[in-house]
Amino acid sequence: MLDIDFVRAQFPAFSEPSLKGRAFFENAGGSYPCRQVTERLDRFYRSRKVQPYYGFEASKLGGEEMDEARSGLSAMLGVDASELSFGPSTTQNTYVLSQAFRQMLEVGDAIIVTNQDHEANSGPWRRLADAGIEIREWCVDPDSGSLEIEALEQLLDQRVKLVCFPHCSNIVAEINPVQTITQLIREAGAVSCVDGVSYAPHGLPNVCDLGADIYLFSTYKTYGPHQGVMVVREPLAQRLPNQGHYFNGGDLTKKFTPAGPDHAQIAACAGISDYLNSIAAHHGCDAQSPHAKAQFVHDLFRAHERELLQPLLDYVMSKDKLRLLGPCDAEHRAPTVAVALSVPGQQAAAELALHGIMAGDGDFYGGRIIEAMGERPEHGLLRLSFVHYTSENEITQLLRALDAVL
Template sequence: MQEPKLVLDPARIRAEFPAFRQPGLQDQAFFENAGGSYTCAPVLNRMKHFYWSTKVQPYGAYGTSREAGDAMDLAYRRIAQALNLPVDWVHFGPSTSANTYVLGRAFEGWLKPGDAIIVTNQDHEANSGAWRKLAAIGVDVREWKVDRTTGRLSLTALDPLIDAKVRMVAMPHCSNIVGEINPVEEVVRRARSVGAITVVDGVSYAPHGLPDVLALGCDIYLFSAYKTYGPHQGIMAVRPGLAMELPNQGHFFNEGKLRYRLNPAGPDHAQVAASAGIADYLETVAEIAGPGISGITPFHRAHSAMRQQEQALLAPLLDYLKGRNSIRLIGPDDPAIRAPTVSLATDQPGVVLAQKLAEHGIMAGGGHFYAYRLLEAVGIDPQHGVLRLSFTHYTHPDEVQRLITALDAVLQ
């Protein structure tokens, strides 16, 4: 089999992750990155510094408190840079599921009975259930359905759902099961044509390169820091005008403060500060990639390098799966149009296959992964589930070959 052509040196990339130096992980190949990636050293270093040196209430009058607040402010600026956004777009919360739930409550006061919204059955339930609950107040919830064979969301199926009553379209940038990268920019254009906003769940896309949110054009973009090499936080980008227009979800006296309006509980100070390390790491990726990778900023170059690396890593696995007629691959078999999140349906339950792979030192996942509606739509019993194999740019080519060998053993 031909060696993949890599643009990132695996040794240099993996040196940024302490997990690869832990004795208990030495003989393990990590293919459950869609559930959470390893944490990069810049994030861990910032977290340690905050807890050791500035673990006080931030934004106070004394020096240590001001330093803590400055560290948090830096994280807002750095994440905004990485997403190509003004800083007032950025919000932190305890998780993407929690952030979406709060948004759902905010939209409950923003929408009126008779307004329509569009959701998909391709989503993780966090970006579907919160919006579907708005039917209880008289909102017309329309479902953009996937193709039952491919799991794909087609624009042809979306167009009949859009009319002047639609106020919002919620969709995934990439499904955590199907893996195909959805045409966000085209959906944004269609939504804007009727005055609707777009809410994009980027949890399954962002680990493969933080997007240029301004270029996407959406009004809200959500992702999880712990899947983008950072701490267990949810990050969302919200167009500031919309954030101020939505009903306040925080304390009444904070109504005029953008950072507080959509976060009723308050974020974890140390984890917010540590999130600046995500941007630090992405700049390192751009540096490792070298001058051959195009892009206006280091973050654009990191995105391009990560995607190229992952496509090269993914191709051998997809080629192998094409020769296994007993396996149903959910989503496309072209690495150029999907993320390296590969879900397989076989006669064995997904969790059983994951357990068998664990005996070969392969860390993978089995189940429905909160995409219950999607599995039902493509004819798979969610309780039977799928085997999910998910990796990122730090996966080593040898690990992909090791996975293929293990699959040969457990699928016999």
């Protein structure tokens, strides 16, 4: 079982006086950073904030720490370090990728997108219609919010070159069967782009096992600084046109980074690996490979989250005033619970704040899925989301606050 006291001791926010008594339930918008990250960021700004990769000591140490971030995360994800790039955000990374595909695709080629996605993995691809690319929409079931495999099969043909879909939605939160979907895409002769932003905070996946050609996530949702991580598997990365400076085209880690990177934030991302390794060690993991350690931690996180999530789902399902979007079974969803109410989501979140609950409200860049399920994005949902560092006491606090507000 996850040692929640050890976990929370790794996060400075839980000893911050201004946050005492407040339970954080908007983790889907961004998690607390772990101390391993904040310590690295502080050290970099104090002693290594120089141009990296030169011959003097501060510069060498800064470059080495940036390399450590890339090698540590890529090893846990089960990919080569050359296949991982950093960017300012996942939205920006996706836009850069879309421009690379725009150069590679031909008029009449097709891309499949979903209406379950965050707009970051939908909008940039839809804009390629302006270049003569056909955009096909894989639509959710309007009652469940699920993406059905049969619906994808009907859209696939020899003209489809790319399929973009989420590992899980930031609203319905259903965990999609990525391996099944990527195999189907591969058999159709297309490549896959998986948005993992809403899944990665609950345990880093093995991208190789998933079969994804592209996997995207954000480190500010995985206990780190505001960066986007982009994995592009080498065969595809070699085919795509260079989007960086002309002299960087031969370096896969720079090929999809048009602007200069944020050295300090990239270096701080090494703290994410430090944190996950510390969790594995504390809980007695004897695995040697980084991705095996990551899988061990993933399973720890998911077990803890499922245990806390099911009572919240049961509570929401028992209330006539609330409509749960997505599965009611904790086994099949991430701990992101979006609900529709008769009152605007903003009003409900403001009332919960009076009871020490920090929750989100709005459309969360998911207006397409909200409309598809018959709700109004402008009315706003209430979103209650957590990660592994959330405690059972905080769930109890949330349920009592919901009782008071409802």
